[in-house]
Structures are given as structure tokens and as C-alpha cells.
Amino acid sequence: MKKEISNILLIYTGGTIGMIKDPESGTLKAFNFNELLSNIPELKLLDHNISTTSFEEPIDSSDMNIQHYINLVEIIENNYEEYDGFVVLHGSDTMSYTASVISFMFENLTKPIIFTGSQLPIGDLRTDAKENLITSIQLAGFKRNHHPLIQEVGLYFEYKLYRANRTTKINSEHFEAFESLNFPPLAESGVNLKINETNLLKSNRRKKVIVHKELSDDILIVKIFPGINRSTLEQLLGIKNLRGIILETFGSGNTKTDDWFIDLLKETINRGVHIINVTQCIGGSVEMGKYATSEKLKEIGVISGKDITTEAAVGKMMYLLAKNLGPNVFKTIFETSLRGEMN
Structure with a gap:
């Protein structure tokens, strides 16, 4: 060259x-x-x-x-x-x-x-x-x-x-x-x-x-682990002014399937909080619906992070939350690659 x-x-x-x-x-x-x-x-x-x-x-x-x-x-x-x-x-x-x-x-x-x-x-x-x-x-x-x-x-x-x-x-x-x-x-x-x-x-x-110089940091990362209890999660998801949650899940996007868990996520989404599903693995992708343990997440409106990293998901959410988008538009844009951050 x-x-x-x-x-x-x-x-x-x-x-x-x-x-x-x-x-x-x-x-x-x-x-x-x-x-x-x-x-x-x-x-x-x-x-x-x-x-x-x-x-x-x-x-x-x-x-x-x-x-x-x-x-x-x-x-x-x-x-x-x-x-x-x-x-x-x-x-x-x-x-x-x-x-x-x-x-x-x-x-x-x-x-x-x-x-x-x-x-x-x-x-x-x-x-x-x-x-x-x-x-x-x-x-x-x-x-x-x-x-x-x-x-x-x-x-x-x-x-x-x-x-x-x-x-x-x-x-x-x-x-x-x-x-x-x-x-x-x-x-x-x-x-x-x-x-x-x-x-x-x-x-x-x-x-x-x-x-773009407007960002929002009203964000929480929640790492799911076996045995996570209801009262702890209710406290986290009920934080005042919370606008976005990055949910670190197992494998290809799997979580607990207990009714209380799914209902709590659904209530949080209905409150206007965006929930992104990203994998805890450092490689691979979220594929909601691949297993029964993620099918319900898809049904209640959890957003697929696909193969995005947690770090990029935080940055992307900070960027998009500042745009004050409606839930459907936010979901569509988040699941679309903007800067090569996901396949």
C-alpha cells in the first residue's frame, strides 16, 4: 500500500x-x-x-x-x-x-x-x-x-x-x-x-x-443466575426512573420460566421499560424461541440483542433512549445493526 x-x-x-x-x-x-x-x-x-x-x-x-x-x-x-x-x-x-x-x-x-x-x-x-x-x-x-x-x-x-x-x-x-x-x-x-x-x-x-451528544444512563444490567429470587428482582426492576434493562441470560437467551418471573418482566415492559436479551456467553447469539425457556420472553416483548456484546448493548441503549422512541420503533431499531455491532 x-x-x-x-x-x-x-x-x-x-x-x-x-x-x-x-x-x-x-x-x-x-x-x-x-x-x-x-x-x-x-x-x-x-x-x-x-x-x-x-x-x-x-x-x-x-x-x-x-x-x-x-x-x-x-x-x-x-x-x-x-x-x-x-x-x-x-x-x-x-x-x-x-x-x-x-x-x-x-x-x-x-x-x-x-x-x-x-x-x-x-x-x-x-x-x-x-x-x-x-x-x-x-x-x-x-x-x-x-x-x-x-x-x-x-x-x-x-x-x-x-x-x-x-x-x-x-x-x-x-x-x-x-x-x-x-x-x-x-x-x-x-x-x-x-x-x-x-x-x-x-x-x-x-x-x-x-x-449525537444526548445520552441516557437510566439503565440497569441484570445478570440472571440459577436461584435468583423474586424479592430481589422486584426491587431491581422497580427502581424509579428506570428506562432500560439489559438482561444477561443463559446460552442462546434462556431464562427461568416461572410464572412470577415472566409476569414481572411483562409488568416492567408494560411500564415502558425496554428489556434487551443478551447472552452471558462471550461468543454466540441470542435466538429467542429456539428453546421453550425463551419462547415466553419473545411473546411478552423482550427485545433480542442477537449477537451484540453487553458493552455495545449499553452504548446502543444510551444512544437510543435519548431519542424517546415508541416501544415498537425502539425494538425495530435496536434489533437492526446501526454501526456493525450485530449480525
């Missing part, structure tokens, strides 16, 4: 990748991104113009909330015309959640937004941060006919670029921390950097990018 120079904006939100170890004390401290090139001289070998910016107060990814999502989107929105691609440095713990919701907040995206991070700080001798950062910048800078080749939100970690809203963090210790079991990688890094172009989303460059 012919090299073309791209303008890349590197955005630091917080997280392990932005820390360096003090050689004397051994403690971790925030990395000064104004000194990025001097600390990572390998970046000078890249044929791209790299600019950096950061959250005013970088945060641990566990503290991410709707306002942080909006702040990140506004940084990208305000710089969208000036740059060919964006690389977001983010803590790995909630990276899939943030990257997923960002994918819904940008409609008609025509440039790459690539999330990356690391398991070890950038100043650690054995760090995975440098490879993740360098390759993410390379991927964000790829062009064809003067246009970015990747035109979606991705997540790069340990030699693989995934569609962000297909990912889940599966390991807290290994460098291979993320997986996308229901969709193949968009790119793989080895001796050569291979982009799997047939897996990429195709954007219409004639359409203007639309940025």
Missing part, C-alpha cells in the same frame, strides 16, 4: 498507558504528552504528523461516565476537519464500553477513531504500550486515494484491530486482553500489517458526519 502522510490527533483520557515509572521511587506518575516524541523516539519514524491533546483531568477508566463520553466526542468533533485519524488512549478496564458508545455517537463516520491502551505503563521495561500506540497510529494513518481506509471506531490491542463495538475485555493479566468472538479482526499486525478490507464498514463520504 502506498504511503500517504496523515495528520493524526492523539487523545489521552487516562489509564495505564499514560503512566511512567519513576526510576528512583518506582512509583507511577502521569506521562507528559508534550514530550511524547522524546520519550518514544520510534514515533519519529512514522510518516505522519502527530499532535497530542489530553483531558484536562485524566481519569481512571473505571470513573468514565456520560459527561466524559461527550467531552471526548467534542474533542474529536472540534478537530474533525483538521485531522485524518484519531487515536484515543484509554484505560483497558472499560475501553470496550467507551469505544462502543462512541461508535453510536458518530453517524456517517468517514475517519478512523482507534482506541488503544496497555497492560503495563509506557515506562515499564516490558511494556506493551509502545507497540499498541505505534501500530494504532499507523492504522489511523492509512489512506487510499487520499482518503482514510478505515472509517469506523476500532480497538487495537496486542497485534489485532477489532471493530470496537464487538469487543470484550477477557483477561486482566495477559497482553491479549481483548477478544471479538462474533466478528473477525479488521487488521492484524505481524511481519506485515494486514488490513482485512472485506471486514471494514463502508461509509458514504458524500454524507456529512452527524454527532
Whole structure:
């Protein structure tokens, strides 16, 4: 692929990748991104113009909330015309959640937004941060006919670029921390950097990018387990102002079939709360009606999450709840792929 120079904006939100170890004390401290090139001289070998910016107060990814999502989107929105691609440095713990919701907040995206991070700080001798950062910048800078080749939100970690809203963090210790079991990688890094172009989303460059900055967090995730009792579930589903529930079910979407359980879900739906059925498995899909244990869910109006991840379901629900859609329209749209998040 012919090299073309791209303008890349590197955005630091917080997280392990932005820390360096003090050689004397051994403690971790925030990395000064104004000194990025001097600390990572390998970046000078890249044929791209790299600019950096950061959250005013970088945060641990566990503290991410709707306002942080909006702040990140506004940084990208305000710089969208000036740059060919964006690389977001983010803590790995909630990276899939943030990257997923960002994918819904940008409609008609025509440039790459690539999330990356690391398991070890950038100043650690054995760090995975440098490879993740360098390759993410390379991927964000790829062009064809003067246009970015990747035109979606991705997540790069340990030699693989995934569609962000297909990912889940599966390991807290290994460098291979993320997986996308229901969709193949968009790119793989080895001796050569291979982009799997047939897996990429195709954007219409004639359409203007639309940025959605209204989200709702009146959401609850309920993980079903054998023996879940009625009083506990009644308390959860009866929370005031609750508008959406992501129900993590067994296998291909199966739950209890007790009358009290089904009646409680039905009452909740009749109250105007949207319930999404997603599988607890990290791979596979919900198929309501395949077994008798999910047939009743289908009958009472539970929405099929198909093969969506919990992380993407949260982002999609935050995005759609803010639209104040009627129940039938909400169901139809949720069960439709908007950003490649489900098959």
C-alpha cells in the first residue's frame, strides 16, 4: 500500500498507558504528552504528523461516565476537519464500553477513531504500550486515494484491530486482553500489517458526519443466575426512573420460566421499560424461541440483542433512549445493526 502522510490527533483520557515509572521511587506518575516524541523516539519514524491533546483531568477508566463520553466526542468533533485519524488512549478496564458508545455517537463516520491502551505503563521495561500506540497510529494513518481506509471506531490491542463495538475485555493479566468472538479482526499486525478490507464498514463520504451528544444512563444490567429470587428482582426492576434493562441470560437467551418471573418482566415492559436479551456467553447469539425457556420472553416483548456484546448493548441503549422512541420503533431499531455491532 502506498504511503500517504496523515495528520493524526492523539487523545489521552487516562489509564495505564499514560503512566511512567519513576526510576528512583518506582512509583507511577502521569506521562507528559508534550514530550511524547522524546520519550518514544520510534514515533519519529512514522510518516505522519502527530499532535497530542489530553483531558484536562485524566481519569481512571473505571470513573468514565456520560459527561466524559461527550467531552471526548467534542474533542474529536472540534478537530474533525483538521485531522485524518484519531487515536484515543484509554484505560483497558472499560475501553470496550467507551469505544462502543462512541461508535453510536458518530453517524456517517468517514475517519478512523482507534482506541488503544496497555497492560503495563509506557515506562515499564516490558511494556506493551509502545507497540499498541505505534501500530494504532499507523492504522489511523492509512489512506487510499487520499482518503482514510478505515472509517469506523476500532480497538487495537496486542497485534489485532477489532471493530470496537464487538469487543470484550477477557483477561486482566495477559497482553491479549481483548477478544471479538462474533466478528473477525479488521487488521492484524505481524511481519506485515494486514488490513482485512472485506471486514471494514463502508461509509458514504458524500454524507456529512452527524454527532449525537444526548445520552441516557437510566439503565440497569441484570445478570440472571440459577436461584435468583423474586424479592430481589422486584426491587431491581422497580427502581424509579428506570428506562432500560439489559438482561444477561443463559446460552442462546434462556431464562427461568416461572410464572412470577415472566409476569414481572411483562409488568416492567408494560411500564415502558425496554428489556434487551443478551447472552452471558462471550461468543454466540441470542435466538429467542429456539428453546421453550425463551419462547415466553419473545411473546411478552423482550427485545433480542442477537449477537451484540453487553458493552455495545449499553452504548446502543444510551444512544437510543435519548431519542424517546415508541416501544415498537425502539425494538425495530435496536434489533437492526446501526454501526456493525450485530449480525
